[in-house]
Amino acid sequence: MIGIDVGGANLKVVNDEGVHIHYCPLWEKAPIADTLKPYVKQGETSAAVVMSGELADCFENKLQGISFIVGEVQKAFPGARFYGMDAQFHERPVPQLAAANWLASADYLRERYAGAILLDLGSTTADIIPLGHFGSLHELTDLNRLQKGFLLYTGMLRTNIAAILQSVDLFGIPTPISSEYFATSADAHFVLGHITPDEYACDTPDHKEKTRNASLRRLARVVCADLEEIGEEGALQIAHQVYERQKAMVCNAARACAMAYGAQEILVAGIGARLFARELGAQDLNRELGPVADALPAFAVREIALRNREFSH
Template sequence: MHSKIIGLDIGGANTKLASSDGTLVELHYLPLWKNTRLPEVLKEIAQRLRPERVAVVMTGELADCFEDKEQGIRFIKETVDSAFGSERVSYINSQGRFQNEAENLRELAAANWAASARLIGEEVGDCIFVDIGSTTSDIIPIRSGEHRAGLTDFERLLRSELVYAGTLRTNLAALLEKVKLEKGMCRTSSELFATTADAYLILGKIDEDAYTCETADGAGRSKTDAMRRIARLVCADLSEVGEREIYEIAEQVKDKQISVLTEAILEVAERNGLKKIASAGLGEFMIKEAAERLGFECVSVSGRWGEEISKVFPAYAAARLLDAEKPGN
């Protein structure tokens, strides 16, 4: 029997689920901007698991199918409440606290990192919590058990606490303006020809099972498919650039993404006087390398809670926080 308390992290592309005891982890690719199946999938989860209580965090309100964040929050909230029953559902806000009905609805926007930061603050202490998922990288300073980050994505982008690059869905042209090839430096094409998932699949940092998003060309997820997509980044095909050069482009992607991450972590570290990192997410491999470049201590969420929990950490943190709440608190 699985735990009767589950956490849900509803993003624009993925909905993640974890039980408070860590025995259950699920990831569902449910893009909100496309005739989303979120209502049907949540109802199926509710019927299959029959949880007593559900903790919810969200980032999907930013999806461009919504006119503004408030419309997105209302859609997600109504969908969850309909599936599980509103009396069973609790929402976590950008302070990392459970929201009551009277509080500002917009405080629920992009709050998944706040749940993670609260649990990390309790379990690890003062540090910079860095979580790289499929789409973004959160860089959250934590002191005295409380996060010190901006309360909106906009504020966090301004403070380098959010870097809009992830392990799967980032357009390679957004990271690399030029790549180094045998024939010289080559400008890249700003079409959506290839994503970070292609680069990390080729480098062996993810496997095909972890490649959960759509491919840029709608084709397969084999290494050959990924190579073909990366060749298009320089308007070429596999007869013009060989396997070795494709591998070198993928290495340049990784190096650039880690450089951007390192720069942001250093800015947050210097502003907050912190030199310890707690790493989570599908992109933990990047965080560990960034920590090495900076000479910072790195506590791995995978090492502490397991690799599967690390990939859905905000959902797990939300479930754990709800489990720890006493009635009346």
């Protein structure tokens, strides 16, 4: 069986061979079916699926996005089953399928870590989930989660610097930043050594190379400067302040959730697991689960389908 998580930017697949992450932006007419068909040729016949890509702005509304994703997956796996916000599997596009990927992670982990909070920090968002309150999580929309502090739109790769900071202290001078899409969190984390070149797994804002110097140039541009104007030191000052602000946002939200729900432990998954587990004194699920922690919903929905014997009847 294959586990699939269809996000707005990434298509994540988990099978017996491991984790496979494909950059597959839906707003650019992502070839979901073509990306999945090679797995059919490898002998996979069943697919358990979660999604969050229905929110992409190429769709008129969420249900249109759900219908598109279901249709594309079914071109490769006609018998695919889709996990919904009611914690049930479905065979047709229904509203409950919207953004159920995080609930699948909670469903998989909730018994083993009933007293914990899960922080899943990915390329685009941070999901904060009180695992001991699974029943109360059913049917929560992304709007509900934003309002409750369970969803932060900040991530390790795709977040516009202008969504993290409004100004920086540059050589001791308060400096507003441009709201243009000049650099992302990936540029900051890359130059600080938090991610590797291979982990910079998204397009760059300027569609240019993913090198340290190119990232420094993009960071300089957020204060309307060339790298030659502020130097590497100035660009690194920006990167450090991006990280400090993002760290405060994520860690404060995770700690607030843990306090509100009396959690005894914080677990961290996703591309940001290693970095933020250290900052929070939390457990890095990569150490327990291995690489699948970077694609936790895809792994989780596969395990839930196996647990429920979804394809045995």
